[in-house]
Amino acid sequence: MADMYIRVAEEENEEPMEIPSEDDGTVLLSTVAAQFPGACGLRYRSPISQCMRGVRLAEGVLHAPENGWGNLVYVVNYPKDCGGFMDPTYGTFPLHESADNKRKMDEIDASSAKIKRGDQKTSDLIVLGLPWKTTEQDLKDYFSTFGDVIMVQVKRDAKTGNSKGFGFVRFTDWEAQGKVITQRHMIDGRWCDCKLPNSKQGPDEPMRSRKVFVGRCTEDMTSDDLRQFFMQYGEVTDVFIPKPFRAFAFVTFADDQIAASLCGEDLIIKGVSVHISNAEPKHSGRGHMMDRVRYGNGFGAQAFGSSSSRSSSSSLGNFSNFNLNPAMMAAAQAALQSSWGMMGMLAQQGQSATSGSSASGASSARDQTQYSTGTSNYSSGSAALGWGAGTNAASSGSGFNSSFGSSMESKSTGWGM
DNA sequence: GTTGAGCGTT
Numbered sequence: 001m002a003d004m005y006i007r008v009a010e011e012e013n014e015e016p017m018e019i020p021s022e023d024d025g026t027v028l029l030s031t032v033a034a035q036f037p038g039a040c041g042l043r044y045r046s047p048i049s050q051c052m053r054g055v056r057l058a059e060g061v062l063h064a065p066e067n068g069w070g071n072l073v074y075v076v077n078y079p080k081d082c083g084g085f086m087d088p089t090y091g092t093f094p095l096h097e098s099a100d101n102k103r104k105m106d107e108i109d110a111s112s113a114k115i116k117r118g119d120q121k122t123s124d125l126i127v128l129g130l131p132w133k134t135t136e137q138d139l140k141d142y143f144s145t146f147g148d149v150i151m152v153q154v155k156r157d158a159k160t161g162n163s164k165g166f167g168f169v170r171f172t173d174w175e176a177q178g179k180v181i182t183q184r185h186m187i188d189g190r191w192c193d194c195k196l197p198n199s200k201q202g203p204d205e206p207m208r209s210r211k212v213f214v215g216r217c218t219e220d221m222t223s224d225d226l227r228q229f230f231m232q233y234g235e236v237t238d239v240f241i242p243k244p245f246r247a248f249a250f251v252t253f254a255d256d257q258i259a260a261s262l263c264g265e266d267l268i269i270k271g272v273s274v275h276i277s278n279a280e281p282k283h284s285g286r287g288h289m290m291d292r293v294r295y296g297n298g299f300g301a302q303a304f305g306s307s308s309s310r311s312s313s314s315s316l317g318n319f320s321n322f323n324l325n326p327a328m329m330a331a332a333q334a335a336l337q338s339s340w341g342m343m344g345m346l347a348q349q350g351q352s353a354t355s356g357s358s359a360s361g362a363s364s365a366r367d368q369t370q371y372s373t374g375t376s377n378y379s380s381g382s383a384a385l386g387w388g389a390g391t392n393a394a395s396s397g398s399g400f401n402s403s404f405g406s407s408m409e410s411k412s413t414g415w416g417m
Numbered sequence: 418g419t420t421g422a423g424c425g426t427t
């Protein structure tokens with residue numbers, strides 16, 4: 001059978017790329033994803049109904065519509081709320097741009113879209129929970145199974161040379177980083193977490209927290225119990241139970257809206273009424289509750305948009321309080337981004353794997369023998385949705401800082417949840 | 418018993 005190709009494009013009216021089909025006339029999703037990283041399916045506009053239709057997908061195989069692939073242009077589907085690439089900053093698919101926004105961006109700067117496909121810079125990742133005995137060679141050996149490792153460090157006490165129990169690792173490629181961030185790691189007999197270090201994290205929007213506080217917990221509630229219970233509302237990416245027992249817990253969802261929807265509720269878990277409320281930022285200074293407005297980005301809750309449901313026009317509306325016109329908005333965005341250093345690095349709230357430690361038997365005096373207490377609540381969490389900002393305005397830079405000075409204060413305050 | 422551990426001598 002002669003080679004057959006179907007035409008695939010990222011948007012309906014964009015130039016299509018020809019993608020080869022298999023001998024049986026199907027097209028492999030992996031073939032599509034090879035050209036459009038992050039793709040999860042295809043759709044097309046039905047010539048009859050004029051509606052978009054999904055292409056049947058089963059087991060990674062895309063099946064032609066009834067009358068064959070024809071000459072239609074198939075449009076790539078990306079995971080919901082995703083601009084079309086996997087973001088190893090979070091190990092998931094954030095990028096909170098609406099399709100509208102994305103299109104605009106592409107018009108403005110086609111090359112920036114390219115940056116987002118695969119060529120991202122990696123970042124150092126902090127490795128928490130290392131056994132004291134783990135050496136840099138150990139780290140390198142372990143992490144090399146994920147990809148090319150270009151840097152490892154074990155942080156040690158300057159005087160004694162003893163490990164501080166954490167280190168850093170950096171990969172060449174973004175995909176490796178993504179993989180590593182989304183799972184826990186058994187290193188020399190201990191479960192370790194890899195995350196973006198604080199220094200690489202941007203601010204977060206309090207109204208968009210994915211984490212809730214669960215008050216009035218009882219001691220018999222394991223993190224597994226909580227995970228199981230809260231799963232009914234949406235994907236749970238993290239459960240944290242402080243040790244020793246303190247009658248509360250934190251539950252993080254993949255979706256901020258789920259979290260928000262539960263706040264204020266009294267829920268019954270194992271026959272006990274627990275109270276759900278907003279998770280306050282860790283280490284927030286004296287501020288409390290009502291002060292929370294200070295923790296935003298300074299431009300209103302949704303100004304730079306987050307994961308869900310932002311219409312492309314609403315962000316302007318949110319600026320009305322500040323009398324900002326679109327130019328100033330762009331400037332503000334540039335200023336914010338440049339102040340975070342790494343362009344395109346998305347801020348992060350609560351990472352996925354972290355609090356498995358609540359079940360790991362670790363404590364301030366870490367038990368290095370570590371045959372953890374067995375409440376292994378971890379089903380290798382599926383990563384966190386992060387806060388996102390557009391990635392391409394950053395070059396304008398620092399000159400704007402002074403004009404937005406007061407707003408910028410908020411950037412480093414708390415919410416590194 | 419209602420707010421979480423640890424974050425880089427550059």
